[in-house]
Amino acid sequence: MSDGDPASPGVSGEPRERPPDSPVVTTTVRLLVPFVVTFGLYTMFHGTSSVGGGFQGGVVVAAGVIAIAFAFGLDRTGGWLRPGALVVLPAAGVLGFAFVAGGPLVLGAAFLDLSAYPVAKAVVFGVEAVELCIGATVATTVVLLFRSLGGG
């Protein structure tokens, strides 16, 4: 959910002059994070046939980003993230879910009745689309939370 929480103190402050962590950590993180993010996507897609789902995959992706933040410093990581994405993506995820779930209403079926879409295997693709939206929302929200709480 779009939790631009006003309760958190301001993120902007003096730039933190913290040297990056030891080369062991940075190299390991740099090697592992692509696999972590891929695993997160895999988890998002396979919610219906194995352990997984949107929320779980989103948290794994966010964990990858947080690992980068631990290794390279919060500010450098913040610089690598597009500033608008963290605010827009959660909203986009919610809207995506609303469209996928509300589409059947327009087509005359019940809410979230994905079999109403005139697409082959509509239920499977619909669920995957919804999981992706949820994963995007969760990942960006968790990263946003980490940045707000950690940077203040």
Next chain:
Amino acid sequence: MSDAVVVLVALPVVAATVPPVVSRRVDGVGWPVAAAAATAQTALATWVGWRVLADGPLRTVVAGLPAVLGIELAVDRLSAAFVVLVAVAGLWGLAYTRRGGPRSAPGASLYLLLLAGLTGICVVRDVFTLYVFLEIAGLAAYALVALGDGRDAAPAALRYLLVGTVGASLYLLGVGYLYVATGALNMGVLADRLATVGYDDRLVLAAFVLVAVGLGVKIALFPVHTWKPDAYQAAPPGITAVLAALVSTVAAYALVRVVLAAFTGAFLAANPRLVAGLRAAAVLSIVAGALLALPQRRVRRLLAYSSVSQFGIAVAGLALGTRLGVLGGVVHLLGHAVMKAGAFAAAGTIEAGYDARTVDEFADAAAHQPVASAALATLVLGLVGIPPLVGFFGKWYVALSAVRTGAWATAAAVLLSTALSLAYFARLLQRLYLERREGRPTPAPVSTGMVASGVLAALAALGLGLASAELIAALRPAIEGVPP
């Protein structure tokens, strides 16, 4: 058009995604988006209510599944009344916050998510989904309380969060027990299966107690009411008014719905001692809330403790287990929502315009803020229970049903609370109209919207009171399963 039920919940959620995104480019977009969404929500809620009155309940199951597998959403007359209340109060609250409350983009999103969660509670017929919406509304409420200006806002919000989450988790545990006992989460299916399982099964009894305690925390019954005075004191005044109108009211509706639809009146009839225990808890709340209100100096805390007492009356109506009692409780919930919200709005107007926080500082406010004071006086009299304001009728029917069923403690408690509320509110009225104030107040500007919101609430309290017979007749068919 049972799809409208889904749109009722989806509309505020979708609208809540707009302010944070658009506010990156355009300033001041929060309030207009919230106002537009609240207007649309009110229109839709009114339409749904009219259809329900004309054609009967609207019902849909998500994804078109059978009810035992899917999430059922239904609006009958009881739900419709609360859905309309949430929508109208949501729109009304924006009139106050135009000047006096949070207008930021996150504040607007939180406000809309609160409305979405509360509407969801009102339409859902699945005990677990009720928990989800309860927490959505709760999270939004905690964050809205934290938007207050003082240093007490964050601690008050945190206390509200801790107590509220414990309560919701206890409710969730009760839902878990119900599932273990019956294998069902849908209220209609639960009603059938609980009859088979037996109303004296310990798992079912434990589930009832957990559900009642969990929702009791959200209703703020004594002694789990401790979050309410701090939260209402610390939140922005417009938010306090909306929270007072809606959060505990909808939680009390949820208790009525779960008890009548899932446990059913037969359960209540089969467990007289358990119901007597619930009644005792309600009576304790009625009396303790009134007694705790007496020494309060700050007006907002006074109104908060008054709420503790009034919700005790509503729950006592449910715990009488009769149709008249439940109807009385429901009417009291609706009426109290209108009156308490208006009281907070009028008091907030005087707070701002006259720089007054405590009862003593309200002295002579009527000379400086005549309209707001008149509204506050009217609403306060309604809260005491003076006819023809709506506050009288709820109490009257609850007390009447208590006398008819021999629940003398309940009837006495209602009378006692009325007398006590007269005591503590008379002091406020006396200050407003009869006394002078020392010192120089530093007033802040007060908008027309702030004053108008109090007046509107007072008029609504009067109107609902005059139409109370029609209201009761309209709601009567929705209360089933209990003896008259």
Next chain:
Amino acid sequence: MLDVLATAGPGVGLATAGPGVGLATAGPGVGLATAGPVEALADRAAYLVAVVLVGLGLHVVVADRNLLRKVVGLNLFQTGIFLVFVAAAARTGGRSPLVVGPDGGPYADPLPQVLVLTAIVVGVSVSALAAALVVRIDAEQGTVLADELDAGQREVTERE
């Protein structure tokens, strides 16, 4: 959705088979006559742990001075409740509820697991909000100890 329905089938079947089926197959429904109290407790070990977690969590929420620890206690409390759900979903010899072929065998009930997933998400959101509030309290009042908060006390004494 159909996938979910397919996996929900056996679970629903088990659940509709009667009250407390989960407890009956996970616990000494048969063994009660022969097993002693120790065995009875061991079969219900998960519920014992859940009770301990709930009690601990509630104690920390109420009694600890540090606000952040209260939040952690809240998480403990919720975890205990989730454990009750998951333990009730377990079946003796049960497999994970993913239908891969015609062979049956008892499946663990998937519905409580899904409920717990949702509840975990709610718990995460609540904890995040609570943590943000604690950070703000620390910034505004310089302390996270509950008894050191002034919580408007000064305002009260000024005005009365």
